[in-house]
Amino acid sequence: MNALLEMQGISKHFAGVKALSDVTFAVRPGEIHALVGENGAGKSTLMKVLSGVYPHGSYDGAIVFDGEERRFSDINASESLGIIIIHQELALVPLLSIAENIFIANPPGRFGIIDRGAVHQRTKELLAKVGLDESPDTLVTNIGVGKQQLVEIAKALSKKVRLLILDEPTASLSEKDSAALLDLLLEFKAQGIASILISHKLNEVSKVADRITVLRDGRTVDTLDCHDGAVEEDRIISKMVDRDLEHRYPKREPNIGGPIFKVTNWSAYHPLHSERQVIRNVDFEVRRGEIVGIAGLMGAGRTEFAMSIFGRSWGQKITGRAEMEGRPIDLSTVRRAIDAGLAYVTEDRKQLGLLLAEDIRKNVTLANLPAIAPGRIIDDMKELRVASDYRGRMHIRCHSVFQETGKLSGGNQQKVVLSKWLFTDPKVLILDEPTRGIDVGAKYEIYCIINELADAGKGVVVISSEMPELLGICDRICVMNEGAFVGEFTGTEASQEKIMRAIMRKGEQRPMEALA
Structure with missing residues (x-):
């Protein structure tokens, strides 16, 4: 079967660090293809290359879609071909309604006038499809992070999808809602829509995936064909981490x-x-x-x-x-x-747990500034020692404690949040x-x-x-x-x-x- 998508020899660097190294990846029409690996393995980076978030010219290698090489300049270019990505980081406007968020880029209407009735009705249909029982007029800021993820999925479904990329789509969902989403992917498969599923929940991956590609340290390790029989989780884990987890x-x-x-x-x-x-x-x-x-x-x-x-x-x-x-x-x-x-590690580390634009050093010490600020003046060397200590103890993968926290993978961001609260003792x-x-x-x-x-x-x-x-x-x-x-x-x-x-x-x- 000819591939719908082929990514050939993809390499990507950040500040001299190689995030992807000669990665090959292919998706067949109507296939659910899972992409797995440890945090920092390069999964999200590879998908950002595919979707145009990292435009052509910022990486090496080629993207072939529908038999033609594509050179996406931005995400709009990939979406025009039906490649839709739902990022792990939510991209919603909190003070707009659910309906406004879903149709913010392309609302139905005529002659430049938005048809609000059509927006409301179409939103209701999309919300029902993802199992979200909320009014289209509800402000996004008034719903939890799990429901916000469902809004993101509904937003993606509002577009003409040929290849749907889901980066940790069930991370914020209950088991019931996760099962409903996986069933939805199987419906898409029956309709001929291909999906790329990035997930750490290997039981979900094994349930719906036709093939599983494993990345490790920015390289393609293996692609497992699930049609040859059920792929055991321990086998996937062994390839992901290069060791057996007893x-x-x-x-x-x-x-x-x-x-x-x-x-x-x-x-x-x-x-x-x-x-x-x-x-x-x-x-x-x-x-x-x-x-x-x-x-x-x-x-x-x-x-x-x-x-x-x-x-x-x-x-x-x-x-x-x-x-x-x-x-x-x-x-x-x-x-x-x-x-x-008391200390509380929030479920929403990006919005409530971290200052993403600040470096690791400042985030680690943020909740206990008196400990590094005698006389209310921050001791820079003490702050550096504390952050470096937690970097080692928590095995935070980073260039240095001066690295911007928002540039870390999700798992390493979580370790920074934990470090911040452990520092309060x-x-x-x-x-x-x-x-x-x-x-x-x-x-x-x-x-x-x-x-x-x-x-x-x-x-x-x-x-x-x-x-x-x-x-x-x-x-x-x-x-x-x-x-x-x-x-x-x-x-x-x-x-x-x-x-x-x-x-x-x-x-x-x-x-x-x-x-x-």
């Missing part, structure tokens, strides 16, 4: 002590709709040396709960009592929450989707860091949409639904089936025994 989750012998952090009767209302109670009279406790997971579907209130605790970063009319080591603490501001011993660390968009090798490193924190006597709270992750690293798992905890299991007793059964049973909190 275990996905590091072994640990927990040494759990007494309670370190506790909230009682905690409630919070929606920041825009004061009548809507989102967090409902929650009681929650973390012990020394304990890793506690919070499971739940999208919209269950997990992130809202965490942010309301962390200096009332989310919500209004927040009530409840908080204690650290048995003493009442004031969580009324972020600064006071940090001083009390917290007693309790809340991690919201800590491994989202991160490859298996980097995930293992972060799991090791989580274990080290727990072994040091700190309390760790992990919010994750990946149930295997919670089951693999947590000592205890609390299940949240509709703003309340509806189940609790020890790590040894928990299972995906029990967690889902607890989620589906709506109502007040139940003891663990009632759900086991």
Whole structure:
């Protein structure tokens, strides 16, 4: 079968560093072709070359599409041929509505007049296709990052797609929404639309991909044909990291002590709709040396709960009592929450966790400036030592700590966020989707860091949409639904089936025994 796309001998340099080296990659018509590799392997760079983000002349090699060599000057040139890319970084305007974002470049209308009725109706159809139950008039800023990803996908579907490139499309989605998106890709395949799927979720890749190309260190390692039989995840991982991963989750012998952090009767209302109670009279406790997971579907209130605790970063009319080591603490501001011993790693590292235009050095020290600024003047050498130390400890791949943080891969950006909060020396660390968009090798490193924190006597709270992750690293798992905890299991007793059964049973909190 003739290829729809061929990328031949693609090489790309950044400031003397080779990001891609003689990469070959091809996609057949109507094929779902997965592109996998560790963070920094070159996946996103290769797709930016293909889509014209990096224009012809900025790389070596050739792009052949539909049998003709193409020299894209920008993304508009590739889109004109039906090559549509959805970047891992969202490209939405927060203060515009969903409908305005989807049709911002090409709204339906006649004689220069926008047909707002057609915009509204077409948006509803697209949102239904991606499984998003929101009004087209809703402002993007008022929906979570997961729903924003669905808007991005709907925006891509509004164009005439021949080759759809999805860079970590399910990273922000629940299992249900992820499954719906994968089914959508299979529908596209039946319609003859080809797709390139970049994902760290290898179970999803194995489910839908016809072929899998593995990149490592900017080079093509292998292309696996899934029609020859199911490709085992361990085989893919071995090619990605050039080593066998005997275990996905590091072994640990927990040494759990007494309670370190506790909230009682905690409630919070929606920041825009004061009548809507989102967090409902929650009681929650973390012990020394304990890793506690919070499971739940999208919209269950997990992130809202965490942010309301962390200096009332989310919500209004927040009530409840908080204690650290048995003493009442004031969580009324972020600064006071940090001083009390809390740290919160946000799920949205790009918007809320980092200053992308600043270098690694400044981001690492940002949350604890007093530690490097005696007399309120920053000690540049001390700041450099701290950043360099965390660069080594966290294995951050970068040219130097003076590198712009926005130029790092997603996994390395996440390590910078973790470094920033570890530098505050917290007693309790809340991690919201800590491994989202991160490859298996980097995930293992972060799991090791989580274990080290727990072994040091700190309390760790992990919010994750990946149930295997919670089951693999947590000592205890609390299940949240509709703003309340509806189940609790020890790590040894928990299972995906029990967690889902607890989620589906709506109502007040139940003891663990009632759900086991």
